[in-house]
Amino acid sequence: MGKHGTEYARVERDLYPTPSWVVGAVAEHLDLRGLTVWEPACGDGGMAAALRCQGCARVYASDIVDRGAGQDETLDFLSAQNPKLERFDLICTNPPFGQRGRLATAFIEVGLQRLRTPGLLALLLPCDFDSAKTCARCFGDCPHFAAKIVLRERVVWFRRDDGIRAAPKENSAWFLWQRSPLRLRHAPVILYAPANAAVELPYDGNVDFDRSINACYAAIRDRVAAGGRGWKPK
Ligand SMILES: C[S@@+](CC[C@H](N)C(=O)[O-])C[C@H]1O[C@@H](n2cnc3c(N)ncnc32)[C@H](O)[C@@H]1O
Secondary structure, eight states: OOOTTTSOOOOGGGGGOOOOHHHHHHHSSOTTTOOOOEEEETTTHHHHHHHHHTOSEEEEESSSSOSSSSSSOOOOTSSSOOOSSSOOEEEEEOOOOGGGGGHHHHHHHHHHHHSSEEEEEEEETTTTTOOOGGGGGGGTTTTTTTEEEEEOOOOOOOOOOSSSEEEEEOOOOEEEEEEEEEOOOOOOOEEESSSSSOOOOOOOOOOHHHHHHHHHHHHHHHHHTTTTTTTOOO
16 A cells, blocks of 8 residues: 555654665665765654664754654754754655645755755655656756656555555655756756665465465575575565
């Protein structure tokens, strides 16, 4: 299921924690080491922790709500309030989506206003978020739009507790904007990550457990025979 669909009740304030591999994916193309990063919608702090693991020198975490996860400040990113952080190289988050993506669009616009030069904005959004004509000013018509990193794996936003494997339907991408002192304008680039997408095993115990588990063993044997790793747990 997708977190942006209208068929499910929304989680309060759009709190959907991002798995750490998603931050690993952006780090394949963006060297995070030594950067001072502002995570302005930190939720329970998972993305901030993953950014620290990628070698960021400092991660300043804020959110409109204090969930007691040790954030640095409670701050509405869309307000005029400035963070108690003197300088930052990068603003990075998975923003709240809101009705028809309005909050996500506001995060792009306010993020660009809050960026210093030089500075980077990285937001995790639905993969087709740049296709809406109404958002052209944030993407195709925006001189700061620098790159889109398409995720080759789908993010599991909802953990199931009924034993059935989650099968997310939504594709996501990182979108990157850069404020640079250069007056040159480069066309945005499309990149892909993670480099080695984990191939899902064909397990579906709901259909037929024996057949399903044998299909998994066969897939692992094929993978090892092809010189790959047998099984990559997530
Ligand atoms: C999709 S969650 C992302 C949590 C975290 N960044 C992550 O990736 O694990 C969105 C977060 O945005 C926060 N939020 C919603 N509106 C906000 C605002 N105006 N300013 C700051 N944070 C906001 C919510 O409280 C929620 O924690």
